[in-house]
Amino acid sequence: MKSPTYPVVLTIIVPVKNEADGIEHFLNRIVPVLENIPKKPAWEIIFVDDGSTDGTLAEILSSRSKDSRICAVELSRNFGKEAALSAGLDHARGAAVIPIDVDLQDPPEVIVAMVEKWRAGFEVVCGVRTNRQTDGFVKRSTANLYYRIHNWLSDHKIIEHAGDFRLMDRRVVEVVRRLPERNRFMKALFSWSGFRETTVEYQRNEREAGTTKFNYFKLWRLALDGITATTTVPLRIWSYLGFVLAAVGLVFAGWLVLDTILRGNSVPGYSSLMVAVLVFGGIQLLSLGILGEYVGRILIEVKQRPVYIVRDSFGLEERE
Structure with missing residues (x-):
């Protein structure tokens, strides 16, 4: 088992944009999971408000008034999810850090298995979706094609069907924080760091509240960023x-x-x-x-x- 030198052992990073309806659902689901992790590590949740125009920040602050372990970073405008993840990493103080979406499609219960793998010596524990039935046929097909094209072109492979939901050791976080580039494709940066990596499989759920902020144009831009940022x-x-x-x-x-x-x-x-x-x-x-x-x-x-x-x-x- 690791012996963290940080007062907070586990930081959860949650990028949000116009997710006022999902904050309470998310916290009601994830807090009991964090409280029941074996050996009860100290934890914090950092919401990164990426330019919301609804009551998202108010909902976060309302939850913070009940639990001081809930923190928030408010960005001046919408910078995009990759930038919001970077903001979360810069403010996280945990010995291990886990980005997760607020929509609960990635089940928080998987965090327990991730922590176990981390304590066993792995520095990156990726959550891998065993199915994408919540996605439409077109999105599933294009996602499969993208992973194959990316890994064929790039020297640094990314795990297929692994999103941003993963546990990273503090050493990994510090390496990513020091990278100077502005065009960021975080999955590729995490893979590039080259630390000991393993996976945890899970089934992806339906979104519990709110609506997705991604569309096919944004996904296309993200795919271009992923390829141009990792290979010539x-x-x-x-x-x-x-x-x-x-x-x-x-x-x-x-x-x-x-x-x-x-x-x-x-x-x-x-x-x-x-x-x-x-x-x-x-x-x-x-x-x-x-x-x-x-x-x-x-x-x-x-x-x-x-x-x-x-x-x-x-x-x-x-x-x-």
């Missing part, structure tokens, strides 16, 4: 493709010269010309788009703006 293979692919196309073009040009010498100059067809223009033009635009994705991320990194801005915090200043 897409850039190399277009280098290889350009070489192949150039070689094919030279062979075709040689054939045209030879054909003209042997059979004379024939009038080329309009259809074949348009096909060539559209195909090669589409390839060029696609390659420029990929280059633009990387250049845009370079611009964001060069600006060196903070990942998030804190408007206020509750319960964090008291423990310094």
